[in-house]
Amino acid sequence: MSARIFNLGMLVLALALAGCATKKACDYSVFRAHPPRSIVVLAPLNESTDVKGAYSYLSTVTRPLAEMGYYVFPVAEVDELMKENGLPTAYEMQQAPLDKIGQIIGADSVLYVTLRQYGSKYEIISSVTTVTADAKLVDVKTGLTLWEGSTTAQQGSGDSGGGIIGALITAAASQIVNSTTDPAHQVSSMVNYQLFTPKDGGLLPGPYYPNDKKQ
């Protein structure tokens, strides 16, 4: 029993370290040439088997982007506006011409996300929850890709997400929880921190990023 707790502890630690790890060397020259102030996040394309994935993900994306110093348009209201304008699906939203997005929303950049995996795989005594997301930030004025990233986050659990491990992950994954029983929702939040916030491979700090945090 205590060996199992030990292993779970190590897993949580490994996940924490993975969140800080360098993924790839990034070329930031285009990003620096066209630094956006604001980001509009469109509903993600969902390639997972869980239909809830898209909106669960969408409700975890604002915080890490805003904490990187960007203005992030209100995701629910943007989604509603797109639907009202005859774009009912994520696929159609992601096809919307950039000049229209600039004109209607006034965004500097658009974040396009594809959810490759979203969900839990249950085994006899444990479950593994996996979320994989690809993200691309595009400059509205030029259509240039400013930044691209892809990452996977996993949460393993010997007790299906409850207990002390669940509590730790919950605390780290931005206190979203108590209303959710879907562990992939918490893992979505981890994916976003891994994608956007690392110093190497993440987004460059935006205009609201405090100067004293840049060092």
Add this chain to the structure above:
Amino acid sequence: MVSHPKVILAVAAVALVTGCKSPDIYYWGHYENLVYISYTRPDKATPELQARTMEEDVQKAAAADKPLPPGFHAHLGDEYYQMGRYDLAVLEFQKEKELFPESAVFMDRLIATASKR
């Protein structure tokens, strides 16, 4: 006194909570949580309940002396709009625009819609 597993867990917890990020810029309250519930359990996230929860967040943010995040006032305004409180909706959209001028094009659109009602 302290067993090994607990030490490992404590280290892991510290690494998770503090390892990758410094303190937040914003007071987040329930904003993202409400967006999530409104998609997954819409019956549990009526405009009235969302507005009340967010009004409490406004108080707590003030008490914590932290700014509210991008989108917060726009979302609260949308809840007022759905409640038919168009006057309050316009005020929130204006607040969003004042705090974050990047939102001006979108907020002007929402203000125009709410003002016509």
